[in-house]
Amino acid sequence: MQVFIRTDASIQIGTGHVMRCLTLAKQLKSRNVVVTFICRNLEGNLINFITEQGFDVLCLSEIPKTKESPEISHWDWTRDNWFDDAEETILLLKKVNLPIELLVVDHYSIDINWEQKLQSIVKKIMVIDDIADRKHDCDLLLDQNFYCSMENRYSNLVPEKCYQFLGPSYALLREEFLNINPSKIIRDGTINNILIFFGGTDSAGATLKILYAIKELIKVNIIINVVIGFENPFKEQIESFCNKYENVILHCNIDYMANLMSQADLAIGAGGTASWERIYLRLPSVVVTTASNQLELTRDLAHTGAIKSLGVIQSILKSDIQSQLKLLIDNPQAILKMVESCNYIINYSTVKKNRVSSRILEIINDTR
Known part of the structure; x- marks a missing residue:
């Protein structure tokens, strides 16, 4: 099974997105899933660290700098140039030339427009989010955070058919x-x-x-x-x-x-x-x-x-x-x-039982 993860790390973005995706990737790898990361080459990226953890990384190009904006926001650039980001991602995925069961997206600057463009070349899309500020076209969604209104948080932001894993019971915790x-x-x-x-x-x-x-x-x-x-x-x-x-x-x-x-x-x-x-x-x-x-x-x-x-x-x-x-x-x-x-x-036994990787594989296998 081929799973790809689109996420970024940088001095501006921080490391949290990549680190939680690495936790998911290691859980999937332990179940014989081939996981590959797709990351943009940003200042402070964790591309070398990801490869040291045993995963291949497909690199997106650096953000072009101009005299007018030498220190452009990494968040803003991806949001404003979502079409280019999607096109570049598609090119990389097509070179793999293998059926892609799942594309995981963990990025605050990616939304429904980017996801719809990728739908034709992947079987399913999963989004990892925690700010609920934009629409998604995805089959699975994970928000591991605790909020007072967790149950209805994404009711108008994802399709009705989307499987939602909400709350700390689905927290992505490392094996340690x-x-x-x-x-x-x-x-x-x-x-x-x-x-x-x-x-x-x-x-x-x-x-x-x-x-x-x-x-x-x-x-x-x-x-x-x-x-x-x-x-x-x-x-x-x-x-x-x-x-x-x-x-x-x-x-x-x-x-x-x-x-x-x-x-x-x-x-x-x-x-x-x-x-x-x-x-x-x-x-x-x-x-x-x-x-x-x-x-x-x-x-x-x-x-x-x-x-x-x-x-x-x-x-x-x-x-x-x-x-x-x-x-x-x-x-x-x-x-x-x-x-x-x-x-x-957070309940200890519930978190161990609700491993996100297990639920993902169950859903993919049930809908094949």
């Missing part, structure tokens, strides 16, 4: 997470270990801002693990900061995130894909919104009590970060309430 039973992790409300992680790129500089803010709160009895990616533009400053403290440990581009989250008592991070990893492991979180697509999700999660939201990174003050952190360190009962709320959102 699924191999852990969260109920075995002891969380007693005390904070002796804090994890800071703002994604693979963190172009907003949230990691550094948090570190400077909590500098006065760093105590020798609290271990602070800081995780960044190779593409973090503030890598050298972060490394310099961490080297000043014995109990502040820097990790770069790691493959043991589940282990760090299991050991942590509190996480500080963004409201993206890592939300489900933290909540699955019942890890209380202080969340900073670093992109507009995280606003609704972070707001709805904050209503459940599973996280504490500080707001948008650009408007957060040093005092906001310090007061929230001190409040949680001094209040173990507040931490325990957050742990209970995490249990309400």
Whole structure:
């Protein structure tokens, strides 16, 4: 079975789309599915990383730069040039010269127009989305996020026949997470270990801002693990900061995130894909919104009590970060309430049973 995944990563876009697609790709590969990625060659792409994970990548050309717009938005270019993107993708797929059972699309700038153009050369299209701001012509749709109105979120945006996988019960979690039973992790409300992680790129500089803010709160009895990616533009400053403290440990581009989250008592991070990893492991979180697509999700999660939201990174003050952190360190009962709320959102056995890869293959085989 041939499955292709159209997604992108860059300094502007971040790494979240590719990382969750890699999780799906590995699940499918374990069931003897051949998975190939289609990515545009953007600054900060993860094309080499994808190939290192064992998958072929078909590369789309670089975005042309002009004197008028040397720093064009990667999101805007794909949205404005969707026809060219679709045409280039079709050319690559035709060269494969094999029946394509499924094309997975995980891209905020691709919508119904692009998808309809690809329908003639693929058997089925699956969309991974979480902002529900445009129409799709797809056979399957995955939105793994928690929203107050999950059931009706895509009622007017996808065809009636579309299979919809909605909510954290369908979260795309890597095997390192699924191999852990969260109920075995002891969380007693005390904070002796804090994890800071703002994604693979963190172009907003949230990691550094948090570190400077909590500098006065760093105590020798609290271990602070800081995780960044190779593409973090503030890598050298972060490394310099961490080297000043014995109990502040820097990790770069790691493959043991589940282990760090299991050991942590509190996480500080963004409201993206890592939300489900933290909540699955019942890890209380202080969340900073670093992109507009995280606003609704972070707001709805904050209503459940599973996280504490500080707001948008650009408007957060040093005092906001310090007061929230001190409040949680001094209040173990507040931490325990957050742990209970995490249990309400994601159930360990349900996530293991509802593996998206299994449901995809069931649908494809039933409709052949």
